Amino acid sequence: MRTIAVIGGGIIGLAVARELTRRGNQVTVLEKEGRLATHQTGNNSNVAHAGLYYPPGSFKARMSVAGNQSIVRYAREHGVAVDVCGKLVVATSDAELPALHRLAERATANGVPAKLIDPGEAREYEPEVACVKALRVESTAVVDFPGVCGALAAELAESGTDVRLGTRVLAINRRVAGGVDVHTSSGLVRADALVNCAGLHADRIARLAGLAPRTQIVPFRGEYYELRPERTKLVRGLIYPVPDPALPFLGVHLTRMLDGSVHAGPNAVLALHREGYRWRDVSVRDTAEALRFPGTWQLASRFRRTAVEEILRSLSRRRFAASLARLVPTIGPDDIVRCGSGVRAQALHPDGTLVEDFLIERAPYQVHVLNAPSPAATCALEIAGHIASTLDT
Structure with missing residues:
Protein backbone atom coordinates (compact mmCIF):
# COMPACT_ATOMS: atom_id res chain seq x y z
CA MET A 1 0.00 0.00 0.00
CA ARG A 2 1.39 3.40 -0.99
CA THR A 3 1.11 6.46 1.21
CA ILE A 4 0.20 9.63 -0.67
CA ALA A 5 -0.03 13.23 0.56
CA VAL A 6 -2.60 15.43 -1.18
CA ILE A 7 -2.17 19.17 -0.63
CA GLY A 8 -5.41 21.12 -0.90
CA GLY A 9 -8.91 20.53 0.44
CA GLY A 10 -10.96 21.94 -2.40
CA ILE A 11 -13.03 19.85 -4.78
CA ILE A 12 -9.99 18.72 -6.81
CA GLY A 13 -7.95 17.67 -3.78
CA LEU A 14 -10.88 15.80 -2.23
CA ALA A 15 -11.77 14.08 -5.50
CA VAL A 16 -8.14 13.02 -5.97
CA ALA A 17 -7.97 11.73 -2.40
CA ARG A 18 -11.16 9.72 -2.92
CA GLU A 19 -9.94 8.18 -6.17
CA LEU A 20 -6.54 7.30 -4.72
CA THR A 21 -8.20 5.74 -1.67
CA ARG A 22 -10.52 3.71 -3.89
CA ARG A 23 -7.41 2.35 -5.63
CA GLY A 24 -5.99 1.06 -2.36
CA ASN A 25 -3.69 3.87 -1.31
CA GLN A 26 -3.36 5.40 2.13
CA VAL A 27 -3.98 9.14 1.74
CA THR A 28 -3.38 12.17 3.93
CA VAL A 29 -5.08 15.42 2.89
CA LEU A 30 -3.38 18.65 4.02
CA GLU A 31 -5.52 21.80 4.05
CA LYS A 32 -4.25 25.07 5.48
CA GLU A 33 -7.70 26.49 6.22
CA GLY A 34 -9.92 25.44 9.10
CA ARG A 35 -12.59 24.10 6.74
CA LEU A 36 -12.78 22.48 3.33
CA ALA A 37 -13.66 24.20 0.03
CA THR A 38 -12.80 27.66 1.39
CA HIS A 39 -11.57 29.38 -1.75
CA GLN A 40 -12.28 28.62 -5.43
CA THR A 41 -14.71 25.77 -4.77
CA GLY A 42 -16.70 27.71 -2.22
CA ASN A 43 -16.87 30.98 -4.16
CA ASN A 44 -17.96 30.20 -7.70
CA SER A 45 -21.21 30.17 -9.64
CA ASN A 46 -21.78 26.41 -9.13
CA VAL A 47 -22.22 25.86 -12.87
CA ALA A 48 -21.40 22.42 -14.24
CA HIS A 49 -20.23 23.33 -17.73
CA ALA A 50 -21.04 21.34 -20.83
CA GLY A 51 -17.68 21.61 -22.63
CA LEU A 52 -18.81 24.22 -25.09
CA TYR A 53 -15.95 26.71 -25.17
CA TYR A 54 -12.78 24.62 -25.29
CA PRO A 55 -10.60 23.53 -28.24
CA PRO A 56 -11.50 20.02 -29.43
CA GLY A 57 -9.13 17.43 -28.02
CA SER A 58 -8.00 19.61 -25.10
CA PHE A 59 -8.14 18.41 -21.51
CA LYS A 60 -10.90 20.92 -20.84
CA ALA A 61 -13.04 19.76 -23.76
CA ARG A 62 -12.71 16.05 -23.05
CA MET A 63 -12.98 16.32 -19.29
CA SER A 64 -15.87 18.80 -19.34
CA VAL A 65 -18.10 16.61 -21.49
CA ALA A 66 -17.39 13.57 -19.33
CA GLY A 67 -17.25 15.59 -16.13
CA ASN A 68 -20.62 17.21 -16.70
CA GLN A 69 -22.15 13.74 -16.61
CA SER A 70 -20.03 12.31 -13.79
CA ILE A 71 -20.44 15.26 -11.40
CA VAL A 72 -24.21 15.38 -11.95
CA ARG A 73 -24.44 11.63 -11.41
CA TYR A 74 -22.29 11.84 -8.27
CA ALA A 75 -24.43 14.66 -6.86
CA ARG A 76 -27.65 12.74 -7.45
CA GLU A 77 -26.26 9.54 -5.97
CA HIS A 78 -25.18 11.35 -2.79
CA GLY A 79 -28.24 13.54 -2.29
CA VAL A 80 -26.50 16.77 -3.30
CA ALA A 81 -28.66 19.48 -4.90
CA VAL A 82 -28.41 19.63 -8.69
CA ASP A 83 -30.50 21.11 -11.51
CA VAL A 84 -29.82 20.26 -15.15
CA CYS A 85 -31.43 23.43 -16.43
CA GLY A 86 -29.51 24.08 -19.65
CA LYS A 87 -28.46 27.55 -20.76
CA LEU A 88 -28.71 30.10 -23.53
CA VAL A 89 -25.72 31.76 -25.14
CA VAL A 90 -27.18 34.82 -26.83
CA ALA A 91 -26.00 37.02 -29.69
CA THR A 92 -27.37 40.49 -29.05
CA SER A 93 -26.27 41.94 -32.40
CA ASP A 94 -25.55 40.73 -35.92
CA ALA A 95 -21.86 41.38 -35.32
CA GLU A 96 -21.84 38.52 -32.78
CA LEU A 97 -23.39 35.96 -35.12
CA PRO A 98 -20.14 34.64 -36.64
CA ALA A 99 -18.75 33.95 -33.16
CA LEU A 100 -22.02 32.27 -32.13
CA HIS A 101 -21.89 30.01 -35.20
CA ARG A 102 -18.27 29.11 -34.45
CA LEU A 103 -19.34 28.23 -30.91
CA ALA A 104 -22.07 25.96 -32.31
CA GLU A 105 -19.50 24.24 -34.51
CA ARG A 106 -17.22 23.73 -31.52
CA ALA A 107 -20.11 22.27 -29.55
CA THR A 108 -20.66 19.72 -32.32
CA ALA A 109 -16.94 18.90 -32.45
CA ASN A 110 -16.85 18.35 -28.68
CA GLY A 111 -20.01 16.25 -28.56
CA VAL A 112 -22.02 18.84 -26.62
CA PRO A 113 -25.82 18.73 -27.11
CA ALA A 114 -26.61 22.20 -28.45
CA LYS A 115 -28.73 23.84 -31.15
CA LEU A 116 -29.06 27.28 -32.72
CA ILE A 117 -32.47 28.87 -32.17
CA ASP A 118 -34.21 32.06 -33.26
CA PRO A 119 -35.34 34.87 -30.92
CA GLY A 120 -38.86 33.47 -30.59
CA GLU A 121 -37.57 30.07 -29.50
CA ALA A 122 -35.12 31.73 -27.12
CA ARG A 123 -37.97 33.60 -25.43
CA GLU A 124 -39.73 30.28 -24.82
CA TYR A 125 -36.85 29.51 -22.47
CA GLU A 126 -36.22 33.07 -21.25
CA PRO A 127 -39.16 35.42 -21.90
CA GLU A 128 -37.16 38.56 -21.01
CA VAL A 129 -34.05 37.82 -23.07
CA ALA A 130 -32.89 40.03 -25.95
CA CYS A 131 -31.12 38.40 -28.89
CA VAL A 132 -30.93 38.05 -32.63
CA LYS A 133 -30.06 34.38 -32.27
CA ALA A 134 -29.10 32.01 -29.47
CA LEU A 135 -27.41 28.70 -28.81
CA ARG A 136 -29.35 26.39 -26.52
CA VAL A 137 -27.10 24.06 -24.50
CA GLU A 138 -29.11 21.34 -22.79
CA SER A 139 -26.57 19.67 -20.49
CA THR A 140 -25.37 22.70 -18.51
CA ALA A 141 -26.31 22.26 -14.86
CA VAL A 142 -26.14 24.00 -11.51
CA VAL A 143 -24.56 21.84 -8.80
CA ASP A 144 -23.94 22.51 -5.12
CA PHE A 145 -20.16 22.10 -5.34
CA PRO A 146 -19.58 22.69 -1.59
CA GLY A 147 -22.20 19.99 -1.07
CA VAL A 148 -20.21 17.68 -3.36
CA CYS A 149 -17.17 18.41 -1.19
CA GLY A 150 -19.18 17.45 1.86
CA ALA A 151 -20.09 14.14 0.24
CA LEU A 152 -16.48 13.49 -0.78
CA ALA A 153 -15.30 14.30 2.76
CA ALA A 154 -17.88 11.90 4.20
CA GLU A 155 -16.57 9.13 1.94
CA LEU A 156 -13.01 9.89 3.04
CA ALA A 157 -14.01 9.83 6.71
CA GLU A 158 -15.74 6.49 6.23
CA SER A 159 -12.61 5.05 4.64
CA GLY A 160 -10.42 6.32 7.48
CA THR A 161 -8.56 8.87 5.36
CA ASP A 162 -6.60 11.39 7.41
CA VAL A 163 -7.88 14.89 6.55
CA ARG A 164 -5.87 17.53 8.40
CA LEU A 165 -7.39 20.99 8.56
CA GLY A 166 -5.44 24.05 9.67
CA THR A 167 -2.25 22.43 8.40
CA ARG A 168 0.17 24.57 6.39
CA VAL A 169 2.89 23.06 4.22
CA LEU A 170 6.22 24.62 5.17
CA ALA A 171 8.78 22.59 3.21
CA ILE A 172 8.96 19.57 0.91
CA ASN A 173 12.00 17.34 0.52
CA ARG A 174 12.48 14.44 -1.83
CA ARG A 175 14.06 11.45 -0.13
CA VAL A 176 17.09 9.85 -1.78
CA ALA A 177 15.59 6.42 -1.34
CA GLY A 178 12.27 7.53 -2.87
CA GLY A 179 9.21 9.37 -1.70
CA VAL A 180 8.79 12.80 -0.15
CA ASP A 181 8.88 14.38 3.29
CA VAL A 182 6.28 17.10 3.75
CA HIS A 183 7.03 19.39 6.68
CA THR A 184 3.83 21.00 7.96
CA SER A 185 2.68 23.22 10.79
CA SER A 186 1.38 20.09 12.54
CA GLY A 187 4.40 17.86 11.99
CA LEU A 188 6.16 15.73 9.39
CA VAL A 189 4.22 13.71 6.82
CA ARG A 190 6.26 11.00 5.10
CA ALA A 191 4.74 9.79 1.85
CA ASP A 192 5.59 7.67 -1.14
CA ALA A 193 4.14 10.35 -3.42
CA LEU A 194 2.71 13.86 -3.38
CA VAL A 195 -0.18 15.44 -5.29
CA ASN A 196 -0.35 19.22 -5.32
CA CYS A 197 -3.93 20.51 -5.63
CA ALA A 198 -3.29 23.81 -3.87
CA GLY A 199 -5.18 26.01 -6.34
CA LEU A 200 -4.30 29.63 -5.66
CA HIS A 201 -0.95 28.55 -4.22
CA ALA A 202 -0.16 25.64 -6.54
CA ASP A 203 2.90 27.29 -8.12
CA ARG A 204 4.35 28.06 -4.68
CA ILE A 205 3.88 24.48 -3.53
CA ALA A 206 5.58 23.30 -6.73
CA ARG A 207 8.57 25.52 -5.98
CA LEU A 208 8.73 24.21 -2.41
CA ALA A 209 8.92 20.74 -3.95
CA GLY A 210 11.91 21.69 -6.10
CA LEU A 211 10.18 22.41 -9.40
CA ALA A 212 10.74 25.59 -11.38
CA PRO A 213 7.47 26.16 -13.26
CA ARG A 214 7.68 28.86 -15.92
CA THR A 215 4.04 29.74 -15.36
CA VAL A 355 -2.58 28.98 -19.80
CA GLU A 356 -5.77 27.96 -21.56
CA ASP A 357 -5.90 24.27 -20.71
CA PHE A 358 -5.52 22.40 -17.46
CA LEU A 359 -1.82 22.14 -16.68
CA ILE A 360 -0.74 19.01 -14.80
CA GLU A 361 2.98 18.32 -14.45
CA ARG A 362 4.75 15.27 -13.15
CA ALA A 363 8.05 15.01 -11.29
CA PRO A 364 9.62 12.04 -9.47
CA TYR A 365 7.10 10.94 -6.80
CA GLN A 366 4.99 14.04 -7.48
CA VAL A 367 2.08 15.35 -9.54
CA HIS A 368 1.32 19.08 -9.60
CA VAL A 369 -1.94 20.65 -10.79
CA LEU A 370 -0.59 24.03 -11.90
CA ASN A 371 -3.63 25.39 -13.71
CA ALA A 372 -7.17 24.34 -12.90
CA PRO A 373 -9.60 27.27 -12.93
CA SER A 374 -13.13 26.88 -14.31
CA PRO A 375 -14.34 24.35 -15.42
CA ALA A 376 -12.22 22.38 -12.92
CA ALA A 377 -15.10 21.82 -10.49
CA THR A 378 -17.13 20.30 -13.33
CA CYS A 379 -14.18 18.07 -14.20
CA ALA A 380 -13.13 17.16 -10.65
CA LEU A 381 -13.83 13.44 -10.87
CA GLU A 382 -12.23 13.21 -14.32
CA ILE A 383 -9.11 15.09 -13.18
CA ALA A 384 -8.91 12.77 -10.19
CA GLY A 385 -8.99 9.70 -12.42
CA HIS A 386 -6.31 11.15 -14.68
CA ILE A 387 -4.00 11.95 -11.75
CA ALA A 388 -4.50 8.56 -10.12
CA SER A 389 -3.69 6.83 -13.41
CA THR A 390 -0.61 9.06 -13.81
CA LEU A 391 0.65 7.92 -10.41
CA ASP A 392 -0.03 4.30 -11.35
CA THR A 393 2.32 4.44 -14.36
Whole structure:
Protein backbone atom coordinates (compact mmCIF):
# COMPACT_ATOMS: atom_id res chain seq x y z
CA MET A 1 0.00 0.00 0.00
CA ARG A 2 1.39 3.40 -0.99
CA THR A 3 1.11 6.46 1.21
CA ILE A 4 0.20 9.63 -0.67
CA ALA A 5 -0.03 13.23 0.56
CA VAL A 6 -2.60 15.43 -1.18
CA ILE A 7 -2.17 19.17 -0.63
CA GLY A 8 -5.41 21.12 -0.90
CA GLY A 9 -8.91 20.53 0.44
CA GLY A 10 -10.96 21.94 -2.40
CA ILE A 11 -13.03 19.85 -4.78
CA ILE A 12 -9.99 18.72 -6.81
CA GLY A 13 -7.95 17.67 -3.78
CA LEU A 14 -10.88 15.80 -2.23
CA ALA A 15 -11.77 14.08 -5.50
CA VAL A 16 -8.14 13.02 -5.97
CA ALA A 17 -7.97 11.73 -2.40
CA ARG A 18 -11.16 9.72 -2.92
CA GLU A 19 -9.94 8.18 -6.17
CA LEU A 20 -6.54 7.30 -4.72
CA THR A 21 -8.20 5.74 -1.67
CA ARG A 22 -10.52 3.71 -3.89
CA ARG A 23 -7.41 2.35 -5.63
CA GLY A 24 -5.99 1.06 -2.36
CA ASN A 25 -3.69 3.87 -1.31
CA GLN A 26 -3.36 5.40 2.13
CA VAL A 27 -3.98 9.14 1.74
CA THR A 28 -3.38 12.17 3.93
CA VAL A 29 -5.08 15.42 2.89
CA LEU A 30 -3.38 18.65 4.02
CA GLU A 31 -5.52 21.80 4.05
CA LYS A 32 -4.25 25.07 5.48
CA GLU A 33 -7.70 26.49 6.22
CA GLY A 34 -9.92 25.44 9.10
CA ARG A 35 -12.59 24.10 6.74
CA LEU A 36 -12.78 22.48 3.33
CA ALA A 37 -13.66 24.20 0.03
CA THR A 38 -12.80 27.66 1.39
CA HIS A 39 -11.57 29.38 -1.75
CA GLN A 40 -12.28 28.62 -5.43
CA THR A 41 -14.71 25.77 -4.77
CA GLY A 42 -16.70 27.71 -2.22
CA ASN A 43 -16.87 30.98 -4.16
CA ASN A 44 -17.96 30.20 -7.70
CA SER A 45 -21.21 30.17 -9.64
CA ASN A 46 -21.78 26.41 -9.13
CA VAL A 47 -22.22 25.86 -12.87
CA ALA A 48 -21.40 22.42 -14.24
CA HIS A 49 -20.23 23.33 -17.73
CA ALA A 50 -21.04 21.34 -20.83
CA GLY A 51 -17.68 21.61 -22.63
CA LEU A 52 -18.81 24.22 -25.09
CA TYR A 53 -15.95 26.71 -25.17
CA TYR A 54 -12.78 24.62 -25.29
CA PRO A 55 -10.60 23.53 -28.24
CA PRO A 56 -11.50 20.02 -29.43
CA GLY A 57 -9.13 17.43 -28.02
CA SER A 58 -8.00 19.61 -25.10
CA PHE A 59 -8.14 18.41 -21.51
CA LYS A 60 -10.90 20.92 -20.84
CA ALA A 61 -13.04 19.76 -23.76
CA ARG A 62 -12.71 16.05 -23.05
CA MET A 63 -12.98 16.32 -19.29
CA SER A 64 -15.87 18.80 -19.34
CA VAL A 65 -18.10 16.61 -21.49
CA ALA A 66 -17.39 13.57 -19.33
CA GLY A 67 -17.25 15.59 -16.13
CA ASN A 68 -20.62 17.21 -16.70
CA GLN A 69 -22.15 13.74 -16.61
CA SER A 70 -20.03 12.31 -13.79
CA ILE A 71 -20.44 15.26 -11.40
CA VAL A 72 -24.21 15.38 -11.95
CA ARG A 73 -24.44 11.63 -11.41
CA TYR A 74 -22.29 11.84 -8.27
CA ALA A 75 -24.43 14.66 -6.86
CA ARG A 76 -27.65 12.74 -7.45
CA GLU A 77 -26.26 9.54 -5.97
CA HIS A 78 -25.18 11.35 -2.79
CA GLY A 79 -28.24 13.54 -2.29
CA VAL A 80 -26.50 16.77 -3.30
CA ALA A 81 -28.66 19.48 -4.90
CA VAL A 82 -28.41 19.63 -8.69
CA ASP A 83 -30.50 21.11 -11.51
CA VAL A 84 -29.82 20.26 -15.15
CA CYS A 85 -31.43 23.43 -16.43
CA GLY A 86 -29.51 24.08 -19.65
CA LYS A 87 -28.46 27.55 -20.76
CA LEU A 88 -28.71 30.10 -23.53
CA VAL A 89 -25.72 31.76 -25.14
CA VAL A 90 -27.18 34.82 -26.83
CA ALA A 91 -26.00 37.02 -29.69
CA THR A 92 -27.37 40.49 -29.05
CA SER A 93 -26.27 41.94 -32.40
CA ASP A 94 -25.55 40.73 -35.92
CA ALA A 95 -21.86 41.38 -35.32
CA GLU A 96 -21.84 38.52 -32.78
CA LEU A 97 -23.39 35.96 -35.12
CA PRO A 98 -20.14 34.64 -36.64
CA ALA A 99 -18.75 33.95 -33.16
CA LEU A 100 -22.02 32.27 -32.13
CA HIS A 101 -21.89 30.01 -35.20
CA ARG A 102 -18.27 29.11 -34.45
CA LEU A 103 -19.34 28.23 -30.91
CA ALA A 104 -22.07 25.96 -32.31
CA GLU A 105 -19.50 24.24 -34.51
CA ARG A 106 -17.22 23.73 -31.52
CA ALA A 107 -20.11 22.27 -29.55
CA THR A 108 -20.66 19.72 -32.32
CA ALA A 109 -16.94 18.90 -32.45
CA ASN A 110 -16.85 18.35 -28.68
CA GLY A 111 -20.01 16.25 -28.56
CA VAL A 112 -22.02 18.84 -26.62
CA PRO A 113 -25.82 18.73 -27.11
CA ALA A 114 -26.61 22.20 -28.45
CA LYS A 115 -28.73 23.84 -31.15
CA LEU A 116 -29.06 27.28 -32.72
CA ILE A 117 -32.47 28.87 -32.17
CA ASP A 118 -34.21 32.06 -33.26
CA PRO A 119 -35.34 34.87 -30.92
CA GLY A 120 -38.86 33.47 -30.59
CA GLU A 121 -37.57 30.07 -29.50
CA ALA A 122 -35.12 31.73 -27.12
CA ARG A 123 -37.97 33.60 -25.43
CA GLU A 124 -39.73 30.28 -24.82
CA TYR A 125 -36.85 29.51 -22.47
CA GLU A 126 -36.22 33.07 -21.25
CA PRO A 127 -39.16 35.42 -21.90
CA GLU A 128 -37.16 38.56 -21.01
CA VAL A 129 -34.05 37.82 -23.07
CA ALA A 130 -32.89 40.03 -25.95
CA CYS A 131 -31.12 38.40 -28.89
CA VAL A 132 -30.93 38.05 -32.63
CA LYS A 133 -30.06 34.38 -32.27
CA ALA A 134 -29.10 32.01 -29.47
CA LEU A 135 -27.41 28.70 -28.81
CA ARG A 136 -29.35 26.39 -26.52
CA VAL A 137 -27.10 24.06 -24.50
CA GLU A 138 -29.11 21.34 -22.79
CA SER A 139 -26.57 19.67 -20.49
CA THR A 140 -25.37 22.70 -18.51
CA ALA A 141 -26.31 22.26 -14.86
CA VAL A 142 -26.14 24.00 -11.51
CA VAL A 143 -24.56 21.84 -8.80
CA ASP A 144 -23.94 22.51 -5.12
CA PHE A 145 -20.16 22.10 -5.34
CA PRO A 146 -19.58 22.69 -1.59
CA GLY A 147 -22.20 19.99 -1.07
CA VAL A 148 -20.21 17.68 -3.36
CA CYS A 149 -17.17 18.41 -1.19
CA GLY A 150 -19.18 17.45 1.86
CA ALA A 151 -20.09 14.14 0.24
CA LEU A 152 -16.48 13.49 -0.78
CA ALA A 153 -15.30 14.30 2.76
CA ALA A 154 -17.88 11.90 4.20
CA GLU A 155 -16.57 9.13 1.94
CA LEU A 156 -13.01 9.89 3.04
CA ALA A 157 -14.01 9.83 6.71
CA GLU A 158 -15.74 6.49 6.23
CA SER A 159 -12.61 5.05 4.64
CA GLY A 160 -10.42 6.32 7.48
CA THR A 161 -8.56 8.87 5.36
CA ASP A 162 -6.60 11.39 7.41
CA VAL A 163 -7.88 14.89 6.55
CA ARG A 164 -5.87 17.53 8.40
CA LEU A 165 -7.39 20.99 8.56
CA GLY A 166 -5.44 24.05 9.67
CA THR A 167 -2.25 22.43 8.40
CA ARG A 168 0.17 24.57 6.39
CA VAL A 169 2.89 23.06 4.22
CA LEU A 170 6.22 24.62 5.17
CA ALA A 171 8.78 22.59 3.21
CA ILE A 172 8.96 19.57 0.91
CA ASN A 173 12.00 17.34 0.52
CA ARG A 174 12.48 14.44 -1.83
CA ARG A 175 14.06 11.45 -0.13
CA VAL A 176 17.09 9.85 -1.78
CA ALA A 177 15.59 6.42 -1.34
CA GLY A 178 12.27 7.53 -2.87
CA GLY A 179 9.21 9.37 -1.70
CA VAL A 180 8.79 12.80 -0.15
CA ASP A 181 8.88 14.38 3.29
CA VAL A 182 6.28 17.10 3.75
CA HIS A 183 7.03 19.39 6.68
CA THR A 184 3.83 21.00 7.96
CA SER A 185 2.68 23.22 10.79
CA SER A 186 1.38 20.09 12.54
CA GLY A 187 4.40 17.86 11.99
CA LEU A 188 6.16 15.73 9.39
CA VAL A 189 4.22 13.71 6.82
CA ARG A 190 6.26 11.00 5.10
CA ALA A 191 4.74 9.79 1.85
CA ASP A 192 5.59 7.67 -1.14
CA ALA A 193 4.14 10.35 -3.42
CA LEU A 194 2.71 13.86 -3.38
CA VAL A 195 -0.18 15.44 -5.29
CA ASN A 196 -0.35 19.22 -5.32
CA CYS A 197 -3.93 20.51 -5.63
CA ALA A 198 -3.29 23.81 -3.87
CA GLY A 199 -5.18 26.01 -6.34
CA LEU A 200 -4.30 29.63 -5.66
CA HIS A 201 -0.95 28.55 -4.22
CA ALA A 202 -0.16 25.64 -6.54
CA ASP A 203 2.90 27.29 -8.12
CA ARG A 204 4.35 28.06 -4.68
CA ILE A 205 3.88 24.48 -3.53
CA ALA A 206 5.58 23.30 -6.73
CA ARG A 207 8.57 25.52 -5.98
CA LEU A 208 8.73 24.21 -2.41
CA ALA A 209 8.92 20.74 -3.95
CA GLY A 210 11.91 21.69 -6.10
CA LEU A 211 10.18 22.41 -9.40
CA ALA A 212 10.74 25.59 -11.38
CA PRO A 213 7.47 26.16 -13.26
CA ARG A 214 7.68 28.86 -15.92
CA THR A 215 4.04 29.74 -15.36
CA GLN A 216 2.77 31.71 -12.38
CA ILE A 217 -0.61 32.02 -10.71
CA VAL A 218 -1.97 35.54 -11.11
CA PRO A 219 -5.22 35.97 -9.16
CA PHE A 220 -8.28 37.58 -10.73
CA ARG A 221 -11.22 38.56 -8.58
CA GLY A 222 -14.67 38.01 -10.01
CA GLU A 223 -17.33 40.12 -8.33
CA TYR A 224 -20.99 39.14 -8.27
CA TYR A 225 -24.28 40.94 -7.90
CA GLU A 226 -27.63 39.28 -7.49
CA LEU A 227 -31.11 40.32 -8.55
CA ARG A 228 -33.36 41.62 -5.81
CA PRO A 229 -35.85 38.90 -4.75
CA GLU A 230 -38.79 40.66 -6.42
CA ARG A 231 -36.89 40.69 -9.76
CA THR A 232 -35.66 37.08 -9.88
CA LYS A 233 -38.61 36.22 -12.15
CA LEU A 234 -36.73 37.96 -14.96
CA VAL A 235 -34.41 34.94 -15.33
CA ARG A 236 -35.48 31.30 -15.43
CA GLY A 237 -32.13 29.58 -15.94
CA LEU A 238 -28.71 30.56 -17.30
CA ILE A 239 -28.09 33.36 -19.82
CA TYR A 240 -24.58 33.94 -21.18
CA PRO A 241 -23.21 36.40 -23.73
CA VAL A 242 -21.26 35.31 -26.78
CA PRO A 243 -17.66 35.39 -25.54
CA ASP A 244 -15.28 37.73 -27.29
CA PRO A 245 -12.49 35.47 -28.64
CA ALA A 246 -10.02 38.32 -28.17
CA LEU A 247 -10.67 38.44 -24.42
CA PRO A 248 -9.60 35.94 -21.76
CA PHE A 249 -12.90 35.55 -19.85
CA LEU A 250 -16.52 34.74 -20.70
CA GLY A 251 -18.14 38.03 -19.68
CA VAL A 252 -20.86 38.71 -17.12
CA HIS A 253 -23.81 36.35 -17.22
CA LEU A 254 -26.96 35.48 -15.29
CA THR A 255 -27.36 32.28 -13.29
CA ARG A 256 -30.42 31.09 -11.39
CA MET A 257 -29.03 29.37 -8.30
CA LEU A 258 -30.42 26.32 -6.55
CA ASP A 259 -32.11 28.47 -3.90
CA GLY A 260 -33.96 30.52 -6.53
CA SER A 261 -31.73 33.58 -6.31
CA VAL A 262 -30.20 34.92 -9.52
CA HIS A 263 -26.49 35.74 -9.54
CA ALA A 264 -25.05 38.19 -12.03
CA GLY A 265 -21.37 38.29 -12.98
CA PRO A 266 -18.56 37.87 -12.57
CA ASN A 267 -16.41 40.65 -13.88
CA ALA A 268 -12.62 40.17 -13.77
CA VAL A 269 -10.12 42.45 -12.04
CA LEU A 270 -6.60 41.77 -10.87
CA ALA A 271 -6.70 40.83 -7.17
CA LEU A 272 -4.07 42.34 -4.91
CA HIS A 273 -4.13 39.26 -2.71
CA ARG A 274 -4.35 35.62 -3.77
CA GLU A 275 -7.22 35.38 -1.33
CA GLY A 276 -8.43 38.93 -1.92
CA TYR A 277 -12.20 38.98 -2.07
CA ARG A 278 -12.47 42.77 -1.61
CA TRP A 279 -10.56 45.78 -2.93
CA ARG A 280 -9.20 46.41 0.56
CA ASP A 281 -7.69 42.92 0.75
CA VAL A 282 -4.05 43.60 -0.10
CA SER A 283 -1.00 41.36 0.34
CA VAL A 284 2.36 43.04 -0.16
CA ARG A 285 3.91 39.69 -1.02
CA ASP A 286 1.23 38.69 -3.51
CA THR A 287 1.11 42.09 -5.18
CA ALA A 288 4.89 42.34 -5.46
CA GLU A 289 5.10 38.82 -6.86
CA ALA A 290 2.47 39.59 -9.50
CA LEU A 291 4.16 42.88 -10.46
CA ARG A 292 7.58 41.25 -10.76
CA PHE A 293 6.24 38.65 -13.15
CA PRO A 294 6.61 39.85 -16.77
CA GLY A 295 3.45 38.05 -17.81
CA THR A 296 1.32 40.38 -15.68
CA TRP A 297 2.58 43.44 -17.57
CA GLN A 298 2.29 41.74 -20.95
CA LEU A 299 -1.32 40.79 -20.21
CA ALA A 300 -2.15 44.29 -18.96
CA SER A 301 -0.61 45.83 -22.07
CA ARG A 302 -2.55 43.54 -24.39
CA PHE A 303 -5.88 44.16 -22.66
CA ARG A 304 -5.35 47.70 -21.35
CA ARG A 305 -8.73 49.01 -22.46
CA THR A 306 -10.57 45.94 -21.19
CA ALA A 307 -8.81 46.17 -17.83
CA VAL A 308 -9.94 49.77 -17.41
CA GLU A 309 -13.51 48.82 -18.34
CA GLU A 310 -13.50 45.95 -15.83
CA ILE A 311 -12.24 48.21 -13.04
CA LEU A 312 -14.86 50.84 -13.84
CA ARG A 313 -17.57 48.17 -13.86
CA SER A 314 -16.28 46.90 -10.52
CA LEU A 315 -16.71 50.38 -9.05
CA SER A 316 -20.03 51.26 -10.70
CA ARG A 317 -23.30 49.41 -10.18
CA ARG A 318 -24.74 51.34 -13.12
CA ARG A 319 -22.05 50.01 -15.49
CA PHE A 320 -22.52 46.49 -14.15
CA ALA A 321 -26.27 46.69 -14.70
CA ALA A 322 -25.73 48.01 -18.22
CA SER A 323 -23.74 44.88 -19.08
CA LEU A 324 -26.61 42.72 -17.83
CA ALA A 325 -29.16 44.80 -19.72
CA ARG A 326 -27.57 43.70 -22.99
CA LEU A 327 -28.93 40.25 -22.14
CA VAL A 328 -32.12 41.20 -20.30
CA PRO A 329 -33.08 44.82 -21.12
CA THR A 330 -35.47 45.21 -18.18
CA ILE A 331 -32.61 44.92 -15.64
CA GLY A 332 -31.61 48.29 -14.20
CA PRO A 333 -29.19 49.51 -11.50
CA ASP A 334 -31.86 49.36 -8.80
CA ASP A 335 -32.50 45.69 -9.54
CA ILE A 336 -29.09 44.41 -8.36
CA VAL A 337 -27.23 44.23 -5.06
CA ARG A 338 -23.69 43.05 -4.33
CA CYS A 339 -23.42 39.47 -3.09
CA GLY A 340 -19.77 38.48 -2.84
CA SER A 341 -16.86 37.49 -5.03
CA GLY A 342 -14.45 34.71 -5.89
CA VAL A 343 -10.80 34.61 -6.91
CA ARG A 344 -9.73 32.66 -9.98
CA ALA A 345 -6.31 30.99 -9.83
CA GLN A 346 -5.22 31.70 -13.40
CA ALA A 347 -1.77 30.62 -14.56
CA LEU A 348 0.04 32.92 -16.97
CA HIS A 349 2.97 32.37 -19.29
CA PRO A 350 5.82 34.91 -19.08
CA ASP A 351 4.65 36.40 -22.40
CA GLY A 352 1.31 37.30 -20.84
CA THR A 353 -0.79 34.62 -22.52
CA LEU A 354 -3.14 32.67 -20.32
CA VAL A 355 -2.58 28.98 -19.80
CA GLU A 356 -5.77 27.96 -21.56
CA ASP A 357 -5.90 24.27 -20.71
CA PHE A 358 -5.52 22.40 -17.46
CA LEU A 359 -1.82 22.14 -16.68
CA ILE A 360 -0.74 19.01 -14.80
CA GLU A 361 2.98 18.32 -14.45
CA ARG A 362 4.75 15.27 -13.15
CA ALA A 363 8.05 15.01 -11.29
CA PRO A 364 9.62 12.04 -9.47
CA TYR A 365 7.10 10.94 -6.80
CA GLN A 366 4.99 14.04 -7.48
CA VAL A 367 2.08 15.35 -9.54
CA HIS A 368 1.32 19.08 -9.60
CA VAL A 369 -1.94 20.65 -10.79
CA LEU A 370 -0.59 24.03 -11.90
CA ASN A 371 -3.63 25.39 -13.71
CA ALA A 372 -7.17 24.34 -12.90
CA PRO A 373 -9.60 27.27 -12.93
CA SER A 374 -13.13 26.88 -14.31
CA PRO A 375 -14.34 24.35 -15.42
CA ALA A 376 -12.22 22.38 -12.92
CA ALA A 377 -15.10 21.82 -10.49
CA THR A 378 -17.13 20.30 -13.33
CA CYS A 379 -14.18 18.07 -14.20
CA ALA A 380 -13.13 17.16 -10.65
CA LEU A 381 -13.83 13.44 -10.87
CA GLU A 382 -12.23 13.21 -14.32
CA ILE A 383 -9.11 15.09 -13.18
CA ALA A 384 -8.91 12.77 -10.19
CA GLY A 385 -8.99 9.70 -12.42
CA HIS A 386 -6.31 11.15 -14.68
CA ILE A 387 -4.00 11.95 -11.75
CA ALA A 388 -4.50 8.56 -10.12
CA SER A 389 -3.69 6.83 -13.41
CA THR A 390 -0.61 9.06 -13.81
CA LEU A 391 0.65 7.92 -10.41
CA ASP A 392 -0.03 4.30 -11.35
CA THR A 393 2.32 4.44 -14.36
